[in-house]
Amino acid sequence: MNARRPLVIGNWKMNLDFVEALHLVQQLGVLLKNRPVEHTDVVVAAPFVDLRSVSSIIDSERFAIALGAQHVNSQENGPHTGEISTSMLKRLNVEWVLVGHSERRVHYFMSDEIVAETLRSVVRVGQHAVLCVGEELSIRESDQHEAFVAAQLKSALRGLDEKFHALVTVAYEPLWAIGTGVNATSAQVSEMTALLRTVLRSLSFTSPQVLYGGSVNAENAALLVRESDVDGFLVGGASLKAESFYAILQACDDCYAIKR
Ligand code: PEP
Secondary structure (H helix, E strand, O other): OOOOOOEEEEEEEOOOOOOHHHHHHHHHHHHHOOOOOOOOOOEEEEEEHHHHHHOOOOOHHHHOOEEEEOOOOOOOOOOOOOOOOHHHHHHOOEEEEEEEHHHOOOOOOOOOHHHHHHHHHHHHHOOOEEEOOOOOOHHHHHHOOOHHHHHHHHEEEEEEEEHHHHHEEEEEEEHHOOOOOOOHHHHHHHHHHHHHHHHHOEEEEEEEEEEEEEOOOOOOHHHHHOOOOOOOOOOOEEEEEOOHHHHHHHHHHHHHHHHO
């Protein structure tokens, strides 16, 4: 990692009811108050039904944690039964939104077009979009991963006005590493983050922010952050325990402090 300010996002997925969510954010907030991570930005992406309670506690306790959502509908408010809009999220102080997580793409048929529309609707209201890209194992095994991920990235950014570039973060999340316990190696992460940065620069992004996600945990975070050129992590399973998530934050923070 170079000396860009790290960002770590916890993706709680469909875990934690609002009571459990409050408990976790309270524990994490206290850890951060006792031993602040000075150089690292921290975000938790909570389930929709937890957002209000988590937002209230972050606000009242002044925790150094920003709030994220895991998905949003690309349309404005209206006849979309069961969906949530960007303006609803904004009212709850949501500053970050995951866009095109592979679980949305694969299990809920989120097409590249919808990913691009969603990304545009998120940044248009001033929220940060965390665009997730990554290949399946079969694509990597046939050595198509670079072409596939570059195409996914370009497609998601189609039609995006340059003035919104600063609100876009890209997370490289190979599907074979998500929730499997098998993380990409530092070399694999470096290869893909370099590719993503090259594509982003070719699209006039001046300082691309690129995260890695896929079985990051308290044990492998320090090595990954030290040996690869990532700006931080998107963390699933290991974000569900305050201590393991905090250890990842600390690994990023220590690395930044050393390299600065
Ligand atoms: C994720 O779902 O974004 C993720 C990275 O999950 P995990 O850390 O559990 O692999």
